Amino acid sequence: MAAAPAPAVPAAPATPPAAPAAPKPKPRGDYAMLQDAHPSGIASYDVLEDGVGVLTVAPDELFTVAAEAKAMGYRLLSVLSAYDRTDHFGVFYAFLKVADTPAQFAELRLRVVLPKAAGEPKVQSLVDLHPSADWHEREMFDMYGIQFLGHPDLRRMFLPDGWTGHPMRKDYKEPEQFVALREGEDVVVRTNEEGSW
Amino acid sequence: MAKVDFANPRMPDGRAPTSQLMTLNMGPQHPSTHGVLRLKLLLDGEIVVDVEPVIGYLHRGSEKLAENMHWVKFIPLTDRMDYVSAMHNNHGYVLAVEKLLGGPEQNIVSERAEHIRVFAAELSRLCNHLFWMGTFMLDLGAITPLFYALRERETILGFLEELCGARLTFNYFRFGGVKYDLPDDPTYLPRIKEFLAKMPGHIAEYQKQLRQNDILVARLTGTGPLSREQALEWGITGPMLRATGVAHDLRKVAPYSVYKSLNFEVPTTTQSDCYGRLHVRWAEMVESVKILNQVVDRLANRNLEGIHLNPDYAGGKILRVKAKGEAYARIEHPKGEYGCHVIGDGKQNPSRVHVRAPSFANLQVIPLMARGQKIADLVASLGSIDIVLGDVDR
Amino acid sequence: MDIQPQPSKVPLVPILQGMGVTLKHFFKKTVTTQYPEHKLPLADRFRGRIYLKLETCIGCTLCAQACPNGSCYMVDYDPGFDTPQNKRKKFPAVEISKCMYCSLCEEACPTDSIRMGKEYETAAYVRDFDYKPDRLSQNEHSLGRGPAQ
Numbered sequence: 001m002a003a004a005p006a007p008a009v010p011a012a013p014a015t016p017p018a019a020p021a022a023p024k025p026k027p028r029g030d031y032a033m034l035q036d037a038h039p040s041g042i043a044s045y046d047v048l049e050d051g052v053g054v055l056t057v058a059p060d061e062l063f064t065v066a067a068e069a070k071a072m073g074y075r076l077l078s079v080l081s082a083y084d085r086t087d088h089f090g091v092f093y094a095f096l097k098v099a100d101t102p103a104q105f106a107e108l109r110l111r112v113v114l115p116k117a118a119g120e121p122k123v124q125s126l127v128d129l130h131p132s133a134d135w136h137e138r139e140m141f142d143m144y145g146i147q148f149l150g151h152p153d154l155r156r157m158f159l160p161d162g163w164t165g166h167p168m169r170k171d172y173k174e175p176e177q178f179v180a181l182r183e184g185e186d187v188v189v190r191t192n193e194e195g196s197w
Numbered sequence: 198m199a200k201v202d203f204a205n206p207r208m209p210d211g212r213a214p215t216s217q218l219m220t221l222n223m224g225p226q227h228p229s230t231h232g233v234l235r236l237k238l239l240l241d242g243e244i245v246v247d248v249e250p251v252i253g254y255l256h257r258g259s260e261k262l263a264e265n266m267h268w269v270k271f272i273p274l275t276d277r278m279d280y281v282s283a284m285h286n287n288h289g290y291v292l293a294v295e296k297l298l299g300g301p302e303q304n305i306v307s308e309r310a311e312h313i314r315v316f317a318a319e320l321s322r323l324c325n326h327l328f329w330m331g332t333f334m335l336d337l338g339a340i341t342p343l344f345y346a347l348r349e350r351e352t353i354l355g356f357l358e359e360l361c362g363a364r365l366t367f368n369y370f371r372f373g374g375v376k377y378d379l380p381d382d383p384t385y386l387p388r389i390k391e392f393l394a395k396m397p398g399h400i401a402e403y404q405k406q407l408r409q410n411d412i413l414v415a416r417l418t419g420t421g422p423l424s425r426e427q428a429l430e431w432g433i434t435g436p437m438l439r440a441t442g443v444a445h446d447l448r449k450v451a452p453y454s455v456y457k458s459l460n461f462e463v464p465t466t467t468q469s470d471c472y473g474r475l476h477v478r479w480a481e482m483v484e485s486v487k488i489l490n491q492v493v494d495r496l497a498n499r500n501l502e503g504i505h506l507n508p509d510y511a512g513g514k515i516l517r518v519k520a521k522g523e524a525y526a527r528i529e530h531p532k533g534e535y536g537c538h539v540i541g542d543g544k545q546n547p548s549r550v551h552v553r554a555p556s557f558a559n560l561q562v563i564p565l566m567a568r569g570q571k572i573a574d575l576v577a578s579l580g581s582i583d584i585v586l587g588d589v590d591r
Numbered sequence: 592m593d594i595q596p597q598p599s600k601v602p603l604v605p606i607l608q609g610m611g612v613t614l615k616h617f618f619k620k621t622v623t624t625q626y627p628e629h630k631l632p633l634a635d636r637f638r639g640r641i642y643l644k645l646e647t648c649i650g651c652t653l654c655a656q657a658c659p660n661g662s663c664y665m666v667d668y669d670p671g672f673d674t675p676q677n678k679r680k681k682f683p684a685v686e687i688s689k690c691m692y693c694s695l696c697e698e699a700c701p702t703d704s705i706r707m708g709k710e711y712e713t714a715a716y717v718r719d720f721d722y723k724p725d726r727l728s729q730n731e732h733s734l735g736r737g738p739a740q
């Protein structure tokens with residue numbers, strides 16, 4: 001897949017998931033710095049149930065925000081996870097400051113919200129910034145069908161290349177299929193097609 | 198890493214190859230790939246030009262399964278991911294769900310249960326490193342060390358069997374504590390103490406066999422190099438990262454459970470090759486013994502308050518756990534950072550469970566470590582990552 | 592703590608040292624056990640195959656709900672005696688070839704009727720691993736095989 005220099009993502013209205021009635025927590029420290037630096041790219045700040053904050057980033061600003069975070073010292077991509085809620089997909093990132101002592105350690109979490117109404121989910125890839133995102137993004141593409149724009153080799157990670165659908169989506173129905181694991185030209189034979197055997 | 202072009206191969210520096218390159222398939226049924234890993238190799242004679250790992254042969258869709266079962270039923274499934282140190286998998290998942298149930302302070306677990314958890318987890322870490330050492334040496338062609346390693350591992354598995362009734366798939370941790378208290382047998386902790394007293398001697402014995410062995414040193418020094426920059430870029434964690442000189446240990450820098458109150462050190466080395474990694478893991482075993490000694494002392498003195506399992510989450514109530522919200526918890530698994538990202542809707546089943554598996558993240562660097570080296574060194578590099586395919590594919 | 596791996600300067604000596612360790616063990620007692628002639632003692636909490644107590648089971652289906660892979664399920668079964676606590680005569684059955692010995696069924700049972708025994712040699716020549724309540728309720732003694740102790 002050819003990498004476009006500046007992948008254009010349809011600017012999706014970032015809708016944060018149901019805001020709690022309690023007063024909104026204020027970002028502090030590095031979170032506040034990031035939010036001040038990118039007022040347009042960061043939609044909201046929430047605190048998760050485990051007490052760590054998360055910034056909701058617009059999908060076409062993710063790369064710049066992550067690059068800024070990396071410049072601030074968050075050099076280790078700890079986790080990249082995606083999820084499927086009723087009206088949107090989400091991609092969840094956590095970056096770590098690698099540290100020798102507890103005082104130097106810090107964690108930064110980002111989240112991208114991709115509404116289902118905006119069509120197929122698309123988000124910028126972080127491979128150029130964090131090469132380790134490679135397999136994690138491939139896994140999320142495999143499981144959720146999230147397109148990571150700018151990924152050099154977006155293939156399925158676990159399932160065979162000929163697989164139909166993205167199984168971790170909530171609306172996934174297991175298709176009747178037979179996938180031949182042939183190198184290069186994987187053949188999908190549908191059992192419900194006539195003469196397919 | 199960009200896809201390897203097998204039809205139109207290039208040398209690592211972009212030149213066209215001067216000699217005929219060969220494509221070789223290694224695995225998925227190969228004894229030294231630790232399971233069902235497949236490596237597509239591009240070879241120039243015996244030198245590895247490029248590698249492409251192909252995984253997914255053991256993919257069981259645990260994360261999808263988790264969405265359709267009660268919260269507690271996923272615990273036995275985590276056992277089957279990294280089956281060499283299953284206690285840690287339990288711990289990571291349980292910790293994440295407890296953050297949803299008990300908030301960031303996690304006050305639903307008693308002090309005693311936390312100590313039993315650390316006790317079980319550190320025994321499991323010893324098991325993992327022992328088994329890693331044995332199989333790593335097996336990869337290199339040395340059979341003897343495996344028997345020494347398994348001798349101690351069997352003893353530890355015996356202790357764990359007394360603790361939770363199983364030797365490999367423990368299913369021991371529960372939300373709010375652990376499944377059983379320590380065994381009633383009054384000799385249990387003294388026997389552990391006795392074993393722990395002997396363990397440094399055993400480690401010294403392995404070192405006497407292996408550390409200065411000329412063949413081994415020649416084989417491992419300079420094999421599978423990984424610079425500190427590469428390790429950080431590629432998201433390497435655990436002993437692999439510490440072998441590059443970064444003392445990043447989540448038990449120390451982001452303490453969970455009771456690790457904050459325990460006294461131990463984080464071994465590092467700057468010799469980032471297979472030989473250095475062997476030393477880091479040996480030193481970690483010594484540190485684990487140190488931690489275990491402290492924990493066993495505290496448990497034996499009976500000055501720990503509380504019960505092993507919060508009664509709100511015991512017995513038939515395990516099925517009634519309902520959690521709401523989103524959390525991520527990370528622990529220091531013997532292989533690296535093990536994390537669990539959970540989302541709940543306040544229902545009896547999770548909406549999303551994602552497991553950040555250390556083997557999966559660490560396996561990515563194998564092309565970097567293997568390029569330009571011999572095939573036999575590729576096997577050594579692969580062994581030094583410490584992968585378990587159940588963890589890679591989940 | 593920084594470790595400096597130090598290879599030896601003198602060749603061959605470390606190899607001889609290593610061989611010395613092996614040679615020393617040549618004269619020590621063996622640590623392996625010759626299974627199946629000899630068996631290691633099992634722990635008290637060992638989780639082996641499942642047993643059911645028909646006399647106390649109340650047919651509450653909690654064990655079937657707690658089973659992660661559906662190997663434990665409820666069946667209608669007449670035990671041949673009066674079970675006042677279980678009027679609908681519903682009892683669990685376990686497909687033992689699917690069971691992963693996780694003991695969640697045992698944990699969820701309010702009456703301790705279903706429990707993990709100590710038998711672990713469940714291999715058979717005939718493939719009938721679907722243990723119905725009659726077979727599930729036979730204890731070690733009536734099977735003619737004691738627990739390996």
Ligand code: SF4
Pocket residue numbers: 641657658659660661662663685689690691692693694695696697
């Ligand atoms: S031990 Fe586990 S798998 Fe087996 S029947 Fe009980 S709940 Fe099901």
Ligand code: SF4
Pocket residue numbers: 647648649650651652653654655682683699700701702703704705
């Ligand atoms: S065995 Fe226990 S849990 Fe299962 S139906 Fe009987 S009483 Fe209920």
